[in-house]
Amino acid sequence: MVNNADWILTKNAIMMKAKLLLENTQELFANHVNLVAAQLPAEILQLNAKVSKGEYYRGLPYLILDYPRYFKKENVCAVRCMFWWGNFFSITLHLSGDFKTRNQAQILTSFYLLQQNNFYLSSNTTEEWEHHFENDNYLLLKNMTEKEFEQRVIHTPFIKIAKHYPLHAWDAITFHFQDDFAYLLRFCYS
Numbered sequence: 001m002v003n004n005a006d007w008i009l010t011k012n013a014i015m016m017k018a019k020l021l022l023e024n025t026q027e028l029f030a031n032h033v034n035l036v037a038a039q040l041p042a043e044i045l046q047l048n049a050k051v052s053k054g055e056y057y058r059g060l061p062y063l064i065l066d067y068p069r070y071f072k073k074e075n076v077c078a079v080r081c082m083f084w085w086g087n088f089f090s091i092t093l094h095l096s097g098d099f100k101t102r103n104q105a106q107i108l109t110s111f112y113l114l115q116q117n118n119f120y121l122s123s124n125t126t127e128e129w130e131h132h133f134e135n136d137n138y139l140l141l142k143n144m145t146e147k148e149f150e151q152r153v154i155h156t157p158f159i160k161i162a163k164h165y166p167l168h169a170w171d172a173i174t175f176h177f178q179d180d181f182a183y184l185l186r187f188c189y190s
Helices: 006-039 098-109 111-116 146-155 167-188
Strands: 050-057 060-071 074-083 088-096 120-122 138-140 159-165
Touching: 006 060, 006 074, 006 167, 050 167, 074 120, 074 167, 088 167, 098 111, 098 146, 098 159, 098 167, 111 146, 120 146, 159 167
Parallel strands: none
Antiparallel strands: 050 060, 060 074, 074 088, 088 159, 120 138, 120 159
16 A cells, blocks of 8 residues: 555545535534624634644544634634545534533523434543544434433533434535524624
C-alpha cells in the first residue's frame, strides 16, 4: 500500500468534498440564524462558523462544523455537525452552564417531539467531547421514558441532543442538517 498513492489521494478528495459540504451547510445555517438573530444570545453570535479537521477521532479522520459556537470553560452553546470517516454524519446541540440552565425547561417539554424525530441524548456524564453513538455515550430517546429523560437533563452538567445519519445519505445531508438545525437552534433562544 505504501507504493500506491491513489488511495490517499482518494481520501484527500473525499475529505475536501466533505469540507465543501460543511461549508455549504454553514451558509444555509447562517441564513436561518439571520432570521432569528434577535432571539439568540448575543455571545453565541460573536464568532463566525468554524470547520475543523482532524485525523484521529478513534483512529479515523473527521471534520466538524461549529455554528453557532460559544465555548467557555463552564458555559457552552453550540450546534456541531460532524463527518466521521467510515461511520456517519451527525448534528449535535451542546449546552452547559448558564445555557443549560436557561433552556432546560424547554428541552424537558420537548421530550416527545425529540423522541419522535429519532434524537439521542448524551448518556456520558464525564466526557463532554465524545461524539460516537455507542450506548456509553448516547441513548436513543425512543428507548427512554420521560422520567429517565428528565433525570438525565436535570442532573448532568451538560446536555447533548444529537442525531446521526448514514454516510450513504451524502446527497441529502444538507437538507437533513438544515431541518434539524432549525429545530435544535430553538433551544438556544434567549
